[in-house]
Amino acid sequence: MELVVKYPVYDLDNQLLVREGTELTSDFMDDFCREKRRKHPFARLFEYGDVQKDLLNEFLIPPYDVIFSREETRTRVLGLLADVALPMPVFRMMDYFRNNDFHTYRHMLIISALTTLILDDLAPRKGNSAKECTHFGPLHDLGKYTVPLPILMKETPLTAREQDRLKHHAVAGYVLVSHYLGDHGGLSSLIALDHHERRNGTGYSRGIELLNLVVEVTTVCDIYDALVARRPYRPVSFDNRTALEELTSMARRGEIGWAPVRALVAYNRKKKTSVEEVAVSLERRGSPPRQNVYGMLSEEE
Numbered sequence: 001m002e003l004v005v006k007y008p009v010y011d012l013d014n015q016l017l018v019r020e021g022t023e024l025t026s027d028f029m030d031d032f033c034r035e036k037r038r039k040h041p042f043a044r045l046f047e048y049g050d051v052q053k054d055l056l057n058e059f060l061i062p063p064y065d066v067i068f069s070r071e072e073t074r075t076r077v078l079g080l081l082a083d084v085a086l087p088m089p090v091f092r093m094m095d096y097f098r099n100n101d102f103h104t105y106r107h108m109l110i111i112s113a114l115t116t117l118i119l120d121d122l123a124p125r126k127g128n129s130a131k132e133c134t135h136f137g138p139l140h141d142l143g144k145y146t147v148p149l150p151i152l153m154k155e156t157p158l159t160a161r162e163q164d165r166l167k168h169h170a171v172a173g174y175v176l177v178s179h180y181l182g183d184h185g186g187l188s189s190l191i192a193l194d195h196h197e198r199r200n201g202t203g204y205s206r207g208i209e210l211l212n213l214v215v216e217v218t219t220v221c222d223i224y225d226a227l228v229a230r231r232p233y234r235p236v237s238f239d240n241r242t243a244l245e246e247l248t249s250m251a252r253r254g255e256i257g258w259a260p261v262r263a264l265v266a267y268n269r270k271k272k273t274s275v276e277e278v279a280v281s282l283e284r285r286g287s288p289p290r291q292n293v294y295g296m297l298s299e300e301e
């Protein structure tokens with residue numbers, strides 16, 4: 001399927017990277033990465049600013065206080081994340097979010113921790129080690145840097161046009177991550193592009209069938225955090241049980257895989273069950289919040 005840039009993508013210094021209407025063929029991306037490749041210095045995630053402190057704060061907020069309640073879990077995840085190093089422009093973008101859209105910033109951090117935890121449990125059996133996957137969290141939503149703040153911060157449901165602009169963060173993220181890493185074929189770029197795809201092809205941007213476990217783990221964590229965390233437009237979030245039931249329903253519909261859902265259910269048990277042994281109830285007992293606007297659009301144009 002052709003992948004077209006609908007809105008121009010600029011870098012941190014306001015240089016145009018890709019103009020609107022450009023088709024991102026693999027030849028184009030090869031040239032783009034070759035041409036734009038510049039060596040950026042790298043820094044370690046936990047040595048930058050307040051990143052580590054900010055992540056530890058997120059571990060105190062429900063439902064993450066339960067998921068990360070054991071010291072062994074925190075030590076394991078923090079140990080893996082301690083090795084993450086990213087190009088400096090990524091940190092400048094994280095600073096931008098920390099100052100302007102704190103939710104996106106904290107989302108990047110908690111997704112880093114949650115994907116690392118799940119992949120450490122699942123990936124060794126499937127080929128990828130969690131160590132190789134720890135840096136995807138901060139990168140997956142980098143494209144939101146290109147979405148106007150009034151849209152990211154809007155307190156009422158988005159219009160169809162605004163939602164289109166927001167959804168474009170996946171394609172824009174693919175461009176930005178490829179640009180800053182100088183590579184468009186790696187998992188980092190793929191996660192930026194495909195983390196809103198679904199197993200049955202009903203997602204975006206490409207509408208492909210999501211089959212890569214690492215991307216899928218990011219996708220499932222992303223949906224989970226979108227449901228349980230507060231957003232400017234959604235002051236009332238899903239309670240944890242309803243969020244897990246929502247993920248279970250999505251797995252039943254074939255939109256996402258069972259393995260990451262099962263892992264999230266296991267981590268949420270007070271009496272910790274292993275990811276292999278956990279049974280997922282198919283019964284729905286919770287209900288979405290009364291002012292639920294998750295996934296809803298405004299009628300206005």
Ligand SMILES: [Fe+2]
Pocket residue numbers: 140141169195196222
């Ligand atoms: Fe996203």
Ligand SMILES: [Fe+2]
Pocket residue numbers: 107140141222
């Ligand atoms: Fe996300």
